[in-house]
Amino acid sequence: MGAWMIRAGRGGVYAADWLERGLVGIGWDFGGADIASMTRDQIKAAYVSAHPSESKGKVAAGTGQVYRFAHDMEKGSAVVMYDPETRLYHIGVIDGPCEPVADEEGVTYARKVKWGQAAKRDALPASSKNSLGGIQTIFSVSDEVMADLRAAVKDKPAAEHEDGDDEASDDDARAATYDNGIELIKDRVNQLEWEDMERLVAGLLKAMGYCARVMPKGPDGGRDVVASPDALGLESPRIVAEVKHRKGAMGAPAVRSFIGGLRAGDRGLYVSTGGFTKEARYEADRATVPVRLLNLDDFVRYYVEVYDKADDETRSILPLTRIWWPA
Numbered sequence: 001m002g003a004w005m006i007r008a009g010r011g012g013v014y015a016a017d018w019l020e021r022g023l024v025g026i027g028w029d030f031g032g033a034d035i036a037s038m039t040r041d042q043i044k045a046a047y048v049s050a051h052p053s054e055s056k057g058k059v060a061a062g063t064g065q066v067y068r069f070a071h072d073m074e075k076g077s078a079v080v081m082y083d084p085e086t087r088l089y090h091i092g093v094i095d096g097p098c099e100p101v102a103d104e105e106g107v108t109y110a111r112k113v114k115w116g117q118a119a120k121r122d123a124l125p126a127s128s129k130n131s132l133g134g135i136q137t138i139f140s141v142s143d144e145v146m147a148d149l150r151a152a153v154k155d156k157p158a159a160e161h162e163d164g165d166d167e168a169s170d171d172d173a174r175a176a177t178y179d180n181g182i183e184l185i186k187d188r189v190n191q192l193e194w195e196d197m198e199r200l201v202a203g204l205l206k207a208m209g210y211c212a213r214v215m216p217k218g219p220d221g222g223r224d225v226v227a228s229p230d231a232l233g234l235e236s237p238r239i240v241a242e243v244k245h246r247k248g249a250m251g252a253p254a255v256r257s258f259i260g261g262l263r264a265g266d267r268g269l270y271v272s273t274g275g276f277t278k279e280a281r282y283e284a285d286r287a288t289v290p291v292r293l294l295n296l297d298d299f300v301r302y303y304v305e306v307y308d309k310a311d312d313e314t315r316s317i318l319p320l321t322r323i324w325w326p327a
Contacts, residue, residue: 003078003141004068004094005132009106015083019090019115024079025107026069026137028062035070035109036098043067057191061136068138069109070098079113080141080149082132088118089132089149119152130177135184181323185300188318189273196317197245198224201271203314204299205239207306212239223261225269237290241269252279259287268292271299 006024008015018024030046038046044063051059073079077094096112121129128148132141141149192200198214205212205227212227225241226233242258244250250272262268268291270276270284275295284291294302303310307320 002072003080003143003146004073005080005082005134005139005141006069007137008081008083012082012084014106015081015085015090018081018113019083022095022113022115023110024081024094024113025101025110026066027106027108028066029108030066032100032102032108034100035066038070040067043070055191057188065137066109069111073098073111073138078141078146080132080146082121087121089121089124089152090115091117091119091149091153117150117153119149120155121152123152123155124148133177177323177325182297182300182304185304185318185320186296189296189300192245192317194243194245197271197273198243200303200314200317201225201241201243201269201299202227203310203317204303204306205241205269206311207309207314210239236265237267238265239267239269241271244270244272244274246272247274249275249277250280251277252283255280255283255291255293259283259289259291262289262291269294272296273299 008018008024009027014025028047030043030050033046035043035046040063043066044059047059047063047066048054051062054062073094075094075096079092079094081090081092082088083090092113092115094111095114098109098111101107101110124132125148128145131145189197189200202212202214202225205225210227210229211231211233212225214225215223223240224243225239227239227241228237229235240262244254250270255270255276258270259268266289268284268287268289270291271294273296276284276293281293284293303318304320307315
């Protein structure tokens with residue numbers, strides 16, 4: 001039946017209460033509808049009806065989480081909940097169907113759980129700690145991680161490492177967390193409309209210290225965004241940016257055309273969320289004017305670097321949350 005990890009609210013605020021009352025819950029509001037009898041499409045429709053202002057990405061994510069809680073977490077499945085106050089992973093078994101809950105702060109649907117064992121976080125290997133650190137409210141737990149949890153119940157310490165391994169492992173975990181964050185941001189960028197992508201490129205250039213503006217639509221010759229050191233656009237270097245927000249990679253003809261439209265003194269910036277072919281990069285490398293190509297990964301990493309300097313309008317398009325890590 002598998003095993004599932006569920007978050008007890010932000011910061012584990014409901015962990016002690018859920019443990020005492022023998023349950024787990026979610027907080028998505030569907031007006032008391034019986035989601036346990038609904039298909040995924042019906043849940044999605046109800047979600048959209050209850051949250052009409054949310055983006056398609058958020059609707060899809062919320063629908064998946066709710067369906068998982070109501071259907072995938074079958075009776076008899078193992079469930080894991082973390083209590084950050086006690087630093088314990090509590091392990092139980094789902095013992096009832098998904099049912100609506102009335103007048104319960106933070107919980108709209110609940111399932112009964114028979115709580116049994118508790119595993120100390122400090123007894124887990126770093127790989128399992130990282131695996132259990134997923135950002136979703138509900139996600140599956142692998143057999144390997146469950147085996148580590150069962151071992152930690154018996155207070156067995158994690159496997160000993162030779163000197164220096166802990167530091168390397170911590171570096172690996174930090175890098176993995178950062179890279180996972182980059183991938184999640186890239187997923188969010190792919191969900192943006194093309195107008196927002198152009199505004200985001202302008203916002204990136206502003207955060208880098210330039211005065212940038214999105215050009216009016218029309219036969220712009222590849223001039224989606226123009227930036228310069230001064231507000232009037234008279235000082236050099238002037239950056240002319242073309243933005244392509246699509247899945248397919250841009251080829252050499254598109255880059256060649258863009259370079260051909262640059263004027264004397266211009267610097268070219270070509271942003272393509274679909275990437276570039278090798279031939280396109282060759283065109284940029286051999287150009288007689290400075291041209292920089294940014295694919296999705298390049299763009300997101302630059303955006304993360306300058307996010308603290310971005311204005312409110314830019315942040316509203318692609319908001320990020322800082323994750324703190326021990327030094």
